[in-house]
Amino acid sequence: MFLPRIVKRMSPLLGSRMSLNACRFASTDLVRTEVDDKTGIAVVTMNRKPVNSLNLELLRELSSALDAVEKNKSRGMILASSLDTVFSAGLDITEMYKPDQARLKDFWTTLQEVWLKLFGSGFPTAAAINGHAPAGGCLLAMSCEYRVMRPNLTIGLNETQLGIVAPSWFMSTMENILPRREVELALTLGKMFSTEKAHEIGLVDEIVDTKEEALAKCTEFIQLFARVPREARALTKQSFRREALQKLDRDQDLQMFIYLVNQPQVQKGLGLYFESLKKK
Numbered sequence: 001m002f003l004p005r006i007v008k009r010m011s012p013l014l015g016s017r018m019s020l021n022a023c024r025f026a027s028t029d030l031v032r033t034e035v036d037d038k039t040g041i042a043v044v045t046m047n048r049k050p051v052n053s054l055n056l057e058l059l060r061e062l063s064s065a066l067d068a069v070e071k072n073k074s075r076g077m078i079l080a081s082s083l084d085t086v087f088s089a090g091l092d093i094t095e096m097y098k099p100d101q102a103r104l105k106d107f108w109t110t111l112q113e114v115w116l117k118l119f120g121s122g123f124p125t126a127a128a129i130n131g132h133a134p135a136g137g138c139l140l141a142m143s144c145e146y147r148v149m150r151p152n153l154t155i156g157l158n159e160t161q162l163g164i165v166a167p168s169w170f171m172s173t174m175e176n177i178l179p180r181r182e183v184e185l186a187l188t189l190g191k192m193f194s195t196e197k198a199h200e201i202g203l204v205d206e207i208v209d210t211k212e213e214a215l216a217k218c219t220e221f222i223q224l225f226a227r228v229p230r231e232a233r234a235l236t237k238q239s240f241r242r243e244a245l246q247k248l249d250r251d252q253d254l255q256m257f258i259y260l261v262n263q264p265q266v267q268k269g270l271g272l273y274f275e276s277l278k279k280k
């Protein structure tokens with residue numbers, strides 16, 4: 001259960017430039033939320049070692065953090081990772097392999113919820129991609145409005161490479177950024193792009209060397225909207241994204257997911273993939 005802790009602290013977030021700004025913290029072990037009092041921007045940092053794989057608990061806390069950002073009327077939100085080389089490894093395979101059925105349902109429902117809140121948020125969002133971002137990790141980054149990434153990393157929807165299929169709302173999220181043809185190729189190949197290639201095709205907006213620079217660039221992006229009326233901006237964004245949001249039929253999607261994941265050949269594939277990750 002997420003219990004926001006609101007305290008005043010000095011911010012260690014953005015290095016010396018920001019170090020005198022007081023921040024409000026609403027944090028749990030898995031997700032840290034820090035709102036800079038000067039900019040009014042919240043930084044939501046995923047913190048689940050070793051690779052920020054998205055299990056039910058991390059998703060629940062992300063969902064609560066998004067509610068808190070909305071409720072606090074933050075100027076915007078930056079999504080980041082506390083880990084040095086991984087933004088998020090995507091969905092936690094252990095949630096889908098030999099699953100407990102009630103938990104599996106909860107897991108998928110919470111993932112849908114996180115996407116609806118993040119992709120459909122009224123406040124401005126940016127992703128500081130300071131590590132690899134495969135599959136569900138790429139989904140989170142793509143759900144934001146702006147992406148800044150460190151060099152020599154990878155990002156993409158690699159599902160077909162694992163013998164599984166990205167749900168249609170993962171596809172719509174990529175289609176909100178890239179031309180249809182590029183998306184079809186990326187999805188059917190299960191393509192993981194290097195930072196540099198992702199930047200070239202427009203999946204990533206900027207490349208920077210450090211996490212601090214990524215946070216600073218994301219802040220600059222969000223501050224572009226400082227003089228734009230908040231409601232008008234929010235409604236414009238939500239109207240632009242409405243078609244993708246409305247296409248998700250949550251019940252049907254859940255039933256399809258449960259059915260497919262429980263297929264013996266999918267279970268076998270997930271098991272083999274999980275083993276290969278362990279042996280790496």
Ligand SMILES: CCCCCCCCCCC/C=C/C(=O)SCCNC(=O)CCNC(=O)[C@H](O)C(C)(C)COP(=O)(O)OP(=O)(O)OC[C@H]1O[C@@H](n2cnc3c(N)ncnc32)[C@H](O)[C@@H]1OP(=O)(O)O
Nearest residue numbers: 051053089090091092093132134135136164165260277278
């Ligand atoms: C035919 C129809 C079928 C339809 C089926 C429907 C199913 C719907 C599917 C929904 C869409 C799925 C979305 C997903 O997100 S699936 C997850 C995809 N993710 C990946 O492929 C990433 C896998 N991980 C990596 O590539 C690397 O770990 C990474 C580059 C992220 C980091 O590399 P690094 O070298 O730093 O770390 P390690 O690889 O050594 O990993 C450390 C430990 O973490 C474990 N691990 C890694 N990724 C995951 C994961 N996604 N889930 C669970 N655990 C993970 C890894 O095994 C290591 O564990 P140990 O230390 O115990 O060995």
